[in-house]
Each structure stands twice: as structure tokens, then as C-alpha cells.
Amino acid sequence: MKDKKWSIGFSYAWEGIVQVVKLERNFQIHLITALLVIIAGFILGLSRMEWIFIVIAIGIVLIAEMINSTIERIMDYIKPDIHPAAKQIKDMAAGGVLIAAVAAFIIGLFIFIPNIIALF
Numbered sequence: 683m684k685d686k687k688w689s690i691g692f693s694y695a696w697e698g699i700v701q702v703v704k705l706e707r708n709f710q711i712h713l714i715t716a717l718l719v720i721i722a723g724f725i726l727g728l729s730r731m732e733w734i735f736i737v738i739a740i741g742i743v744l745i746a747e748m749i750n751s752t753i754e755r756i757m758d759y760i761k762p763d764i765h766p767a768a769k770q771i772k773d774m775a776a777g778g779v780l781i782a783a784v785a786a787f788i789i790g791l792f793i794f795i796p797n798i799i800a801l802f
């Protein structure tokens with residue numbers, strides 16, 4: 683019974699991921715970027731520690747984008763009209779994604795630049 687509840691909860695969570703992939707263009711861009719980074723990581727043969735940082739960086743960006751999309755939807759649902767508070771809330775959520783993306787980019791530079799230099 684507990685297992686069934688767990689699998690139902692998992693299927694709802696999976697449905698949430700499918701929805702965000704289908705509907706949110708920014709999430710699609712982050713996902714494609716993540717796939718390109720993973721492919722580059724395999725080509726360059728990253729170390730175990732480097733993979734750990736890449737997985738954390740990708741996870742943080744995707745989670746931030748998911749939370750941002752959720753907040754946008756909540757705001758559009760409870761406050762569909764133009765309002766300064768709605769703008770502030772959405773801008774703050776978008777700012778969270780920007781921070782995550784910049785941090786992930788910097789991690790990427792630290793990992794990929796030495797690996798690319800090592801090729802020559």
C-alpha cells in the first residue's frame with residue numbers, strides 16, 4: 683500500500699516535469715544546454731569529482747527554473763492582471779534562476795577550460 687502511494691506520488695512528480703518541459707521555453711533551453719554539457723563531458727573524459735560538480739550545477743539550474751515556472755503559474759492564477767507586486771515576485775524568481783545559471787557557468791569554466799587546454 684505504501685509502495686503504491688509512493689509510485690502515485692512519483693507519477694504526479696513525473697507529470698510535473700513533463701508539463702514544464704512541454705510548456706516552458708526557458709526550461710527547454712536549460713535542458714538542451716545540460717545535454718550539450720553532458721556530451722562535452724563524455725568527449726573530454728571528465729573525472730569523477732568533475733562529474734559531481736557538473737551534476738550539482740545542472741540540478742541547481744533546473745530546480746531554480748522549475749521553481750521560477752511554478753511561481754509564474756501561481757501568480758498568473760491568483761493575479762492575472764498587471765500589478766507591481768506580481769512583477770516584483772516574478773522578477774525575484776527570475777533573479778534566482780540567473781544566480782543559479784551564473785554559478786553553473788562559472789563551475790563549467792573551472793572544469794572545462796583546463797580539460798580543453800589539456801587537449802593541445
Ligand SMILES: Nc1ncnc2c1ncn2[C@@H]1O[C@H](COP(=O)(O)OP(=O)(O)OP(=O)(O)O)[C@@H](O)[C@H]1O
Binds near residue numbers: 750765
Ligand atoms: N501580472 C504582472 N504584473 C506586472 N508585471 C508582470 C506580470 N506578469 C509578468 N510581468 C513581468 O514580465 C516578466 C516576464 O513574466 P512572464 O510571466 O511572462 O514570464 P516568462 O515570459 O516565462 O519569463 P521568465 O521565465 O524569463 O521570467 C516578469 O518578470 C515581470 O517583470
